[in-house]
Amino acid sequence: MGAxxxxxxxxxxxxxxxxxASPADLVRRILDGDKSAEDELxxxxxxxxxxxxxxxxxxxSIDDIYQETFCLVLQKIRRxxxxxxxxxxxxxxxxxxxxMIDHFRRTSRQQAREDPxxxxxxxxxxxxxxxxxxxxxxxxxxxxxxxxxxxxxxxTVLFRFYITDDDKERICEDLGLSSLHFNQVLFRARxxxxxLLEEMNNEKNEKKSLRRME
Amino acid sequence: xxxxxxxEHNLIDRYVRGxxxxxxRADFExxxxxxxxxxxxxxxxxxxxxGLRLSAAELAASAAPRPDVSFFARLRSSFDWRWAVAIAAAxxxxxxxxxxxxxxxxxxxxxxxSSNRTALSAAKKMIEGMEHAGAAVYILSPVRGEAAPxxxxxxxxxxxxxxxxxxxxxxxxxxxxxxxxxxGQIVWQQDQIHPSSPDAIGIVLAPSVLAVPGAYRLVVDxxxxxxxxxxxxxxxxxVSAQ
Numbered sequence: 001m002g003a004x005x006x007x008x009x010x011x012x013x014x015x016x017x018x019x020x021a022s023p024a025d026l027v028r029r030i031l032d033g034d035k036s037a038e039d040e041l042x043x044x045x046x047x048x049x050x051x052x053x054x055x056x057x058x059x060x061s062i063d064d065i066y067q068e069t070f071c072l073v074l075q076k077i078r079r080x081x082x083x084x085x086x087x088x089x090x091x092x093x094x095x096x097x098x099x100m101i102d103h104f105r106r107t108s109r110q111q112a113r114e115d116p117x118x119x120x121x122x123x124x125x126x127x128x129x130x131x132x133x134x135x136x137x138x139x140x141x142x143x144x145x146x147x148x149x150x151x152x153x154x155x156t157v158l159f160r161f162y163i164t165d166d167d168k169e170r171i172c173e174d175l176g177l178s179s180l181h182f183n184q185v186l187f188r189a190r191x192x193x194x195x196l197l198e199e200m201n202n203e204k205n206e207k208k209s210l211r212r213m214e
Numbered sequence: 215x216x217x218x219x220x221x222e223h224n225l226i227d228r229y230v231r232g233x234x235x236x237x238x239r240a241d242f243e244x245x246x247x248x249x250x251x252x253x254x255x256x257x258x259x260x261x262x263x264x265g266l267r268l269s270a271a272e273l274a275a276s277a278a279p280r281p282d283v284s285f286f287a288r289l290r291s292s293f294d295w296r297w298a299v300a301i302a303a304a305x306x307x308x309x310x311x312x313x314x315x316x317x318x319x320x321x322x323x324x325x326x327x328s329s330n331r332t333a334l335s336a337a338k339k340m341i342e343g344m345e346h347a348g349a350a351v352y353i354l355s356p357v358r359g360e361a362a363p364x365x366x367x368x369x370x371x372x373x374x375x376x377x378x379x380x381x382x383x384x385x386x387x388x389x390x391x392x393x394x395x396x397x398g399q400i401v402w403q404q405d406q407i408h409p410s411s412p413d414a415i416g417i418v419l420a421p422s423v424l425a426v427p428g429a430y431r432l433v434v435d436x437x438x439x440x441x442x443x444x445x446x447x448x449x450x451x452x453v454s455a456q
Contacts, residue, residue, distance in 0.1 A: 023248065048247035051256055057234065058392060061441045089247035093240065107441065131387075133270060135408065142265025162263045163270045165231060179222075186227055190258045197261075204260040 020044065023088035030077045041077075042070050045092055052096050061103055069096040091205075142198045148192050153177075157185045215245040220252065230259045268408065270376075271416035353378045356447040364451045366424070375419040379434060381447035383409035385430070388438030390443055391417055396429040405437075424453050 021029075021040070029037035052063050073095050076082060082091055149155045153175055160166040172182050220226065225242050228234040234242065246252040250432075354364050354377055383389065389409065393402040402423045409415050415434065424430070430451050435443035 045247055047257075048243075051253065051260075052243050052247070086366060087244070090240075090244040093243045093247055097240075135264075138261050138265030139269045139272065140437070141267075142262055142269050146264065146266070158266065159270075160229070162231075162266045163418050165233075166420055171316055183221060183224060184257075186224065187221075190255060193262045193265075194254075194258050197258075 001090070022086070024085035027082055027085035027088060028078055030074070031080060038074055045070075045089065048089070049092060049096055052093060053100065056100055061107075065096065065103055066100050068099050072099065137197075137200065141193055142202070144202055145189050145192045149189070154185045154188075157182060158189055161186070215241055217251070220245075224251065226255045226259050230263055242374070264373045267418070270418050271407075273416070290451060301445065341393065352376070352451075353380060354449045354451060357450045364449070366451050366453050367388065374423055375421070377417050377449075379415045379432070379447065379449060380413060381415075381434070382413060383415055383434075383436075383446065384412045386444075387440065388437045389415060389446060390437060391415070391432060392435070393419075393423065393428050393430055393432045395426070401430070407434075421438045428452070 026041050026044075027038055030041065047067055050062070050066055053062050053069070069092070073092050076091075076095070082088065084091070146155055146158065149158065156175065157171060157177070160171050161168065168179070168182060171177070172179060177185075220242070225234065225238070229242060231240070246256060352364070352366055352375065356379075379391075387408070388405075389407045390405045391403065391407055392400055395401050404417065404420060407415055407417065430453060432449040432451065433445065434447045434449070436446040437443055
């Protein structure tokens with residue numbers, strides 16, 4: 001097996017669309033010993049696996065579970081333990097979930113073994129500069145999204161749904177909104193957030209280029 | 215899983231909020247793991263939710279405990295003051311620069327000022343939103359010895375309750391807050407809380423959380439690098455209907 005297979009098609013807009021190999025094809029290539037297929041698998045599922053783990057695991061254990069997941073997935077594929085290669089993503093999710101459960105069991109057993117009287121807090125490192133920067137960026141963009149909402153009602157929807165965790169049905173009932181309008185408000189807010197994020201990143205890149213020119 | 219179903223049932227937001235039923239969750243995770251569009255929407259929704267919550271908590275925690283002045287009015291004046299200083303500082307910097315450099319920088323400074331103005335306006339609107347939603351704001355100090363619990367009279371019309379917890383929150387990067395009723399049942403819990411300042415955490419509670427009058431205990435645990443929790447502060451409060 002040679003280099004990674006990259007299939008593509010040219011859109012009418014001139015943009016290249018990458019056509020990804022099927023999951024079954026990835027599994028088959030890994031079984032054939034194609035190392036590049038293993039890299040492709042990790043690249044393809046990395047963000048999704050991280051998202052799944054972040055939903056349940058504590059921040060200190062995310063990286064460990066993430067690494068373990070891909071190690072185990074690749075081992076199992078190499079050993080031919082994937083029964084339905086077309087449902088590779090389901091297989092990866094189940095491996096990640098089992099590792100999370102296992103991690104929680106190990107952690108709680110470890111906690112139970114430790115001296116319950118000793119409650120001396122262990123110091124954890126401060127959030128990194130990057131974490132702080134991302135937090136600041138999110139706060140700023142979220143405020144801009146709120147400011148850009150066309151009406152007070154739409155702002156209230158965001159406020160109640162994302163901050164006070166109210167149910168959709170209750171918000172719709174209180175504000176006299178249809179389900180469709182509610183969905184549109186959330187979608188518009190996310191889109192606005194995406195555009196602002198892109199604008200912010202472009203500004204940063206422009207500033208970097210200007211500094212280089214100076 | 216179809217995108218129409220995902221959109222119709224708000225699966226993106228339900229997943230991010232952690233309110234998706236387990237059986238649906240497995241199917242959705244299997245779908246988005248191989249769906250760049252859904253993954254992108256999940257990231258955006260998660261970042262937007264984080265940003266809104268961080269902003270709300272920061273605004274709530276920056277309130278000083280002065281009963282005679284309203285929380286929102288103080289926040290407004292604080293933002294106005296910062297804005298005035300920002301303009302003054304920007305003018306000073308601009309005036310001291312040589313003309314050539316000034317022209318080069320003028321554009322970017324104007325942009326920054328413009329974005330500050332937008333952020334300021336958004337913050338004001340958020341505060342107005344909190345006022346509009348009938349937010350009730352309380353400041354709690356940790357329990358020491360046999361101190362009496364803080365008494366909270368929750369207004370019937372209150373849409374949400376904002377609690378500013380005062381303690382030393384410099385030991386850990388993130389905290390978990392757990393609210394229990396007088397029977398020891400957990401009525402509310404939130405992980406991954408970032409302190410708004412070294413000595414304050416702001417939390418926002420939905421109206422249903424403190425709907426039942428009685429005694430409550432709010433425990434804040436710090437999370438260490440290994441993901442273990444250790445007690446950081448305990449707060450007691452008694453809720454009475456107003």
